Amino acid sequence: MSGRGADLAVQSQRLDGKDLTNTATHAMEVRDLYKSFGSFEVLKGLNLGFVDNAITTVLGPSGTGKSVLIKHLIGLLEPDAGEVSVFGKDIWKVSENERYAIRKRFGVLFQDGALFGSMNLFDNVAFPLRKHTDWSESEIAEIVMIRMKEVGLEKALEKYPSEVSGGMRKRAGYARAQVFDPDIVLFDEPDSGLDPVRTSLLNDLILDMHREHGGTYLLVTHDIRTARKVSDFVGLIWKGKVVHYGPTEEAFESEDPFVRQFLAGESAGPLGMD
Numbered sequence: 001m002s003g004r005g006a007d008l009a010v011q012s013q014r015l016d017g018k019d020l021t022n023t024a025t026h027a028m029e030v031r032d033l034y035k036s037f038g039s040f041e042v043l044k045g046l047n048l049g050f051v052d053n054a055i056t057t058v059l060g061p062s063g064t065g066k067s068v069l070i071k072h073l074i075g076l077l078e079p080d081a082g083e084v085s086v087f088g089k090d091i092w093k094v095s096e097n098e099r100y101a102i103r104k105r106f107g108v109l110f111q112d113g114a115l116f117g118s119m120n121l122f123d124n125v126a127f128p129l130r131k132h133t134d135w136s137e138s139e140i141a142e143i144v145m146i147r148m149k150e151v152g153l154e155k156a157l158e159k160y161p162s163e164v165s166g167g168m169r170k171r172a173g174y175a176r177a178q179v180f181d182p183d184i185v186l187f188d189e190p191d192s193g194l195d196p197v198r199t200s201l202l203n204d205l206i207l208d209m210h211r212e213h214g215g216t217y218l219l220v221t222h223d224i225r226t227a228r229k230v231s232d233f234v235g236l237i238w239k240g241k242v243v244h245y246g247p248t249e250e251a252f253e254s255e256d257p258f259v260r261q262f263l264a265g266e267s268a269g270p271l272g273m274d
């Protein structure tokens with residue numbers, strides 16, 4: 001075990017209630033990741049490991065590359081340089097079939113919810129099952145009902161996304177992300193556009209689901225309370241690099257001016273409007 005791995009294992013044992021004894025292993029890791037769009041450099045040598053079976057939150061100013069990072073992890077974007085490793089495999093050094101198989105182990109809740117407006121919530125959640133399996137409609141309905149119950153939407157199956165609240169749309173997106181029992185779940189701002197109470201309820205749901213199903217979670221959020229409440233580890237990204245990474249408690253106790261400013265949401269500090 002490397003020095004850093006050993007540190008992580010020791011730190012993780014302090015995380016209450018969770019079995020993170022094997023946290024030296026990273027379910028996903030990005031190493032020296034670079035990505036530009038034209039001449040615009042977004043990721044500038046990003047290094048970050050996601051501890052297996054833990055919830056890691058990534059925070060950072062708008063436009064700093066958090067969604068771009070998620071797209072790299074699921075193989076939607078190919079890095080200009082660097083490595084994206086999932087379950088120990090560089091996803092760009094394996095065959096397309098293998099990359100596809102790896103991608104199937106992910107559940108993703110996209111920033112905009114990404115529900116189909118023309119389908120009711122049941123059909124939205126059933127969609128990946130109908131597309132990627134040859135299961136019968138009754139088998140599909142069984143899975144959809146389990147997932148919808150878990151997120152408290154069993155009474156809203158017939159509703160269309162435009163007929164339900166933002167919180168319900170997020171929960172439907174979450175139910176859809178869970179249909180294949182993913183090993184890794186990525187959430188891009190699950191709390192955006194939600195009021196504080198619904199954000200808090202969604203956070204409880206995320207914690208409950210994680211306790212129930214386990215898995216490696218990456219949660220991108222702008223909500224400091226969300227980060228504090230749900231995460232085992234916190235990573236802060238600024239200008240295309242990780243400026244802080246560690247257990248949640250340590251991040252919130254950090255003396256680093258950027259970390260302090262960001263986590264306190266203060267206007268005074270190294271972080272400006274640029």
Ligand SMILES: Nc1ncnc2c1ncn2[C@@H]1O[C@H](COP(=O)(O)OP(=O)(O)OP(=O)(O)O)[C@@H](O)[C@H]1O
Nearest residue numbers: 037042060061062063064065066067068069111222
């Ligand atoms: N496909 C693309 N083509 C060109 N530019 C892109 C593309 N995707 C992202 N960008 C740019 O990369 C930068 C980082 O985008 P990204 O969406 O990752 O930010 P973010 O950290 O998720 O921000 P937010 O907190 O607002 O969601 C932005 O300036 C964005 O305009």
Ligand SMILES: [Mg+2]
Nearest residue numbers: 066067111188
């Ligand atoms: Mg984003």
